[in-house]
Amino acid sequence: MQKYVLFLYLVWISLESVAEPVFRIPTINEALWDDSTQGYQTFFAPTNSGKWESGRFGCVRSEGWKFHEGIDILYTQQDQKGEPKDLIFAAAEGIVCYVNHKSGLSNYGKYIILGHKIEGLEIYTIYAHLSRIEDQVTPGRRVEAGARIATMGRTTNSGSIARARAHLHFEITLVINENFDQWFQKRNPGSTNDHGVWNGRNFLGLNPESIYKEQVRLQKNFSLRGFIRNQEALYTVFVNKVDFPWMRRYVPLVQKDSDLSAEQITGYEITFNPFGVPYRLKPSKREPMKSNSIELLHVEEIVYSKYRCRGLIKKQGKEFKLSKSGLDLIKLLTFVE
Numbered sequence: 001m002q003k004y005v006l007f008l009y010l011v012w013i014s015l016e017s018v019a020e021p022v023f024r025i026p027t028i029n030e031a032l033w034d035d036s037t038q039g040y041q042t043f044f045a046p047t048n049s050g051k052w053e054s055g056r057f058g059c060v061r062s063e064g065w066k067f068h069e070g071i072d073i074l075y076t077q078q079d080q081k082g083e084p085k086d087l088i089f090a091a092a093e094g095i096v097c098y099v100n101h102k103s104g105l106s107n108y109g110k111y112i113i114l115g116h117k118i119e120g121l122e123i124y125t126i127y128a129h130l131s132r133i134e135d136q137v138t139p140g141r142r143v144e145a146g147a148r149i150a151t152m153g154r155t156t157n158s159g160s161i162a163r164a165r166a167h168l169h170f171e172i173t174l175v176i177n178e179n180f181d182q183w184f185q186k187r188n189p190g191s192t193n194d195h196g197v198w199n200g201r202n203f204l205g206l207n208p209e210s211i212y213k214e215q216v217r218l219q220k221n222f223s224l225r226g227f228i229r230n231q232e233a234l235y236t237v238f239v240n241k242v243d244f245p246w247m248r249r250y251v252p253l254v255q256k257d258s259d260l261s262a263e264q265i266t267g268y269e270i271t272f273n274p275f276g277v278p279y280r281l282k283p284s285k286r287e288p289m290k291s292n293s294i295e296l297l298h299v300e301e302i303v304y305s306k307y308r309c310r311g312l313i314k315k316q317g318k319e320f321k322l323s324k325s326g327l328d329l330i331k332l333l334t335f336v337e
């Protein structure tokens, strides 16, 4: 009995003292922690511009007009031919969801998508431009955090990635709609969607660098839910729909303290961050302008002036409007088969 109590006590101690990060860095490149320009230059792979900032997440390309939906982690080791040798590890415990072995089918080249359940949220990590994928990495297989899954490469279907800037393109991301393929076929009749629901367009990336830094800052108080709920607001939209996949999948993002009854709810007020992540959903009794209408309710002007790369809203004269891609995102988000 005493032994048992002691064992529990030791387990409790170890759980208390070692704060396991929610996400690990998926390569051996740890230069991010240097928190200096030199460290960042060693950690982030630049685009052809040569600027390390272009390997970050966000409006970091083409003078801020082009979006990068992940981070590019630079190689640390090369073989004799100058090819990257860095091994790639699972950023968190999860399930292999998708493996693409055909470089020519995606600008991600060879890539892996892992699925994770974290604090009740369905989260995915994407590992792209791989040269080799481990044999045991097949859909449905379980992987431990830190398990070796692949080797860094330079694969892509568009142009080429120079050896000097070989990197892992890495995303921490949310999935938009399980009916993506039906939506895609409806919109693009006759076109092929090689990756089904695992098409990059069906994902909305979070900023991995911010997540890593918040984990270190908050230690065991870090919460992924809290991180997502604290995104910066760019705009809020009313959608005259009461049931759609996102609100079911990301229940923790739906406001619970609403005093509206189910019969009163006509739709949801959805707030998006500057990169299109719908991170707050509030039940609404607003009278819709027409059936199934999508209405832009509010835009944060200062935030709008800081982040223009996603182009989800536009300003016409003094008025803000949803752009075509902004409308598309909401249609996909609320698409029901």
Ligand SMILES: [Zn+2]
Pocket (backbone or CB within 6 Å): 068, 070, 071, 072, 169, 170
């Ligand atoms: Zn990238």
